[in-house]
Amino acid sequence: MFDDIIEGKAVDSVVFDATNKMIYSYKTGDVTYQGMNLKADFMRVDMQTKDIFAHGYPSDTVDGKPTKTHPEFTDGGTPYSMDTITYNLDSRKAKIKGIATQEGDGWLIGSSVKMHPDETIHIGNGIVVGKVQCLLHFIEGGAFLHLQGVAA
Numbered sequence: 001m002f003d004d005i006i007e008g009k010a011v012d013s014v015v016f017d018a019t020n021k022m023i024y025s026y027k028t029g030d031v032t033y034q035g036m037n038l039k040a041d042f043m044r045v046d047m048q049t050k051d052i053f054a055h056g057y058p059s060d061t062v063d064g065k066p067t068k069t070h071p072e073f074t075d076g077g078t079p080y081s082m083d084t085i086t087y088n089l090d091s092r093k094a095k096i097k098g099i100a101t102q103e104g105d106g107w108l109i110g111s112s113v114k115m116h117p118d119e120t121i122h123i124g125n126g127i128v129v130g131k132v133q134c135l136l137h138f139i140e141g142g143a144f145l146h147l148q149g150v151a152a
Contacts (some may be wrong), residue, residue, distance in 0.1 A: 002050070002089070007032045010043075021047040029054075033089055040071035040085075050089040082113075092117040 012027030016147060025031070025043040031052060032038075040054035056069035070081045073094065083098030096113040112124035 002033075003033050004007065005087075006045070008045075015044065023047065036073075036075040036089075036092070037085070038071060038073050038085070041069045043071075051086055053084070053086045057082040 002122075008023070008031040009027040009030065010027055010029040014029075015024040015026075016022075017024070018137045023043075023045040025040075025045075027041055029109045030037070030039050031043060031045070038052060038125040040052055042058040043052060043054045054071040054073075056071060059069050066095055070083060071085050073082065073087065073096075075092070080096070082100060084097045084141050085094055085096050087094040094113075096115065097111065098139065099108065099110055099113050108123060110125060111125035112148060114122040117124075122136070
């Protein structure tokens with residue numbers, strides 16, 4: 001089923017749904033698989049598709065304003081924080097919503113991002129701020145960036 005052991009833990013609970021072959025992690029979940037690490041307050045692992053979906057939860061208030069936790073994804077040493085992520089353990093591809101991450105001397109900010117194992121990052125409705133070594137490719141309906149030297 002899997003090429004390696006999936007290590008996981010959570011502060012609240014980890015629930016295994018044997019009928020639907022799903023695993024749910026609640027409150028400060030932490031999953032590691034072949035060098036990839038994902039931390040989030042909610043995670044759902046689909047054992048059939050090998051997809052992990054994660055998002056944060058509303059948290060404490062800071063200065064009277066509510067805050068929200070965010071999943072943190074690391075693969076190849078670069079941590080990424082986002083609103084939601086769906087990551088496939090086989091393809092090592094991720095679909096990310098709401099990301100702001102530093103790359104080199106610049107920042108990548110996007111509402112919809114796809115990360116590929118070949119270090120290509122597609123950003124939808126986003127911007128690149130500062131110095132980021134990249135190639136901009138125009139395609140029908142938009143453009144995509146190939147970031148050189150960025151661990152995906």
